[in-house]
Amino acid sequence: MAKRPQDDLFESTTMSFGEHLEELRGCLVRALLGLLIGFLIGLSIANRVVHLIQTPLTMALESYYLDKEKTDLQAGDPLAKSENLNVLKTQELIQDRVQIDPHAILEYLKTSSPEQFQDLEVSRYQFRWANVKIGQAQPLCARLSNPKKDDDQAAWRIWQSLNADQRQMLTQLKDLPSSAEFSSSQQQALLNILNSLLGNRALQQADEFSSTAAAETESPGGGLLDFLSSSEDIDTSRLRAGALSDLRERSKQNELPEEQSRKLNQLLLTAALSDFLNYPEPQLIPIQIWRETEVRVQALGVHEAFMIWLKAGFVSGLVIASPWIFWQLWIFVAAGLYPHEKRYVHVFLPISLGLFLAGVALAFLFVFEPVLAFLFSFNKYMGIDPDPRISEWLSFVLFLPLGFGVAFQLPLVMLFINRLGLVSEALFLEKWRIAILVIFVISMLLTPADPISMLLMAVPLTFLYFFGVGLCRWMPRFKNRMPEGYDP
Numbered sequence: 001m002a003k004r005p006q007d008d009l010f011e012s013t014t015m016s017f018g019e020h021l022e023e024l025r026g027c028l029v030r031a032l033l034g035l036l037i038g039f040l041i042g043l044s045i046a047n048r049v050v051h052l053i054q055t056p057l058t059m060a061l062e063s064y065y066l067d068k069e070k071t072d073l074q075a076g077d078p079l080a081k082s083e084n085l086n087v088l089k090t091q092e093l094i095q096d097r098v099q100i101d102p103h104a105i106l107e108y109l110k111t112s113s114p115e116q117f118q119d120l121e122v123s124r125y126q127f128r129w130a131n132v133k134i135g136q137a138q139p140l141c142a143r144l145s146n147p148k149k150d151d152d153q154a155a156w157r158i159w160q161s162l163n164a165d166q167r168q169m170l171t172q173l174k175d176l177p178s179s180a181e182f183s184s185s186q187q188q189a190l191l192n193i194l195n196s197l198l199g200n201r202a203l204q205q206a207d208e209f210s211s212t213a214a215a216e217t218e219s220p221g222g223g224l225l226d227f228l229s230s231s232e233d234i235d236t237s238r239l240r241a242g243a244l245s246d247l248r249e250r251s252k253q254n255e256l257p258e259e260q261s262r263k264l265n266q267l268l269l270t271a272a273l274s275d276f277l278n279y280p281e282p283q284l285i286p287i288q289i290w291r292e293t294e295v296r297v298q299a300l301g302v303h304e305a306f307m308i309w310l311k312a313g314f315v316s317g318l319v320i321a322s323p324w325i326f327w328q329l330w331i332f333v334a335a336g337l338y339p340h341e342k343r344y345v346h347v348f349l350p351i352s353l354g355l356f357l358a359g360v361a362l363a364f365l366f367v368f369e370p371v372l373a374f375l376f377s378f379n380k381y382m383g384i385d386p387d388p389r390i391s392e393w394l395s396f397v398l399f400l401p402l403g404f405g406v407a408f409q410l411p412l413v414m415l416f417i418n419r420l421g422l423v424s425e426a427l428f429l430e431k432w433r434i435a436i437l438v439i440f441v442i443s444m445l446l447t448p449a450d451p452i453s454m455l456l457m458a459v460p461l462t463f464l465y466f467f468g469v470g471l472c473r474w475m476p477r478f479k480n481r482m483p484e485g486y487d488p
Contacts, residue, residue, distance in 0.1 A: 035318065041316070042317030046310075049316050054390070060373060061295040064380065069088055069094040073085055087290065092293060097287075098287060107124075136275070139276060143155055155272075162193065169189050170193060203265055298388075304391055315398060357405070359407060403447060407443070414469070415475060428468070432466075436458075
């Protein structure tokens with residue numbers, strides 16, 4: 001019979017079930033207290049943590065908008081394109097294309113600084129050449145030139161409101177060949193005649209325009225509200241008719257300001273000469289402005305920012321308290337181990353922690369940028385600007401590094417099942433093709449629905465698989481310290 005060893009390996013290491021429960025309770029209480037302290041510390045730095053995890057997203061969004069602007073600037077005048085691209089490259093500014101109402105700016109200047117702009121003639125209500133229908137300039141002049149009252153009352157009233165020079169100009173324009181195009185001076189002459197009528201308050205009171213106004217304000221059917229409730233399109237002619245009726249009522253009571261008086265005359269003239277004039281629209285000027293690529297990650301819910309603060313504080317606190325929590329778990333596990341087993345934990349625990357941190361660092365430092373660039377490329381292709389929510393991004397940031405950290409435990413898992421005698425080193429090497437296929441499938445499940453993140457996880461795991469084979473070969477095996485043949 002083999003000689004009994006001098007020291008009993010199991011002495012003072014065995015614990016009863018009750019003692020295990022008591023040890024577990026103490027470890028859990030201490031771990032929770034550490035987590036609570038870490039959570040309180042995490043709340044104090046949650047703002048900086050959220051700012052840190054937004055950095056990859058904001059950088060990707062800025063790159064997306066700059067690249068999109070570069071594509072938009074490729075067309076157009078070569079000189080302007082080179083200048084705009086230079087501004088984009090050196091100052092990282094992008095263009096906004098807006099349209100402004102110049103009359104609103106002029107009115108503001110005149111109102112805010114009357115001493116400087118008191119002589120400024122401002123009126124948004126005037127005819128422009130775009131208001132004259134194509135090919136109807138000469139017929140319009142013929143219509144307004146010395147008509148008879150019985151044939152066309154509105155045209156007769158307009159003719160009576162003109163002075164001798166304006167009548168002579170209308171006659172000259174009427175005698176032009178019907179196929180001839182008006183020159184710029186002739187266009188301006190006709191517009192001057194029409195615009196001179198807008199300041200004539202007597203014109204809007206004339207009986208000759210009463211029939212025109214009445215025809216415009218007639219609304220067959222059940223009225224404007226009934227029409228709007230039964231049709232998807234808004235009848236702008238009825239809206240104009242309502243404005244015309246309101247302005248005429250105020251004009252009769254002498255309550256109409258100068259600008260509104262010009263507006264009323266323009267409406268009356270356009271209605272009376274609808275065969276020749278288009279309804280006046282606001283004349284907007286397109287301009288381009290440069291602005292910085294200001295990226296904002298939005299929170300759409302009222303409570304969302306508060307919940308993000310709590311979540312960021314909890315995650316930060318968990319990271320801060322993780323050494324203490326792992327230490328408490330180690331105390332509980334070590335209490336049930338034998339002395340010859342504890343030393344292996346000291347070897348493999350740092351390796352496991354290092355692999356986990358390596359996976360997290362790889363995801364945060366090298367994976368986010370190409371993944372976001374790939375996903376945003378589809379936004380650019382589809383013409384859909386991204387508008388990410390911070391809560392969704394926070395979940396994405398937490399999930400992806402966690403998946404990488406867990407997946408990077410592959411070499412230790414391989415070593416564990418090898419030491420249990422389930423899989424040999426030779427079998428690992430023989431089935432490497434199947435193993436790589438499984439790695440790609442697992443990477444697909446642990447990453448978002450894009451091929452970039454899957455590849456960035458699967459490729460390192462492929463190398464870690466062969467690293468795990470090396471661990472199985474080179475790491476020391478667990479030795480049985482009990483003498484061979486020992487019979488207790």
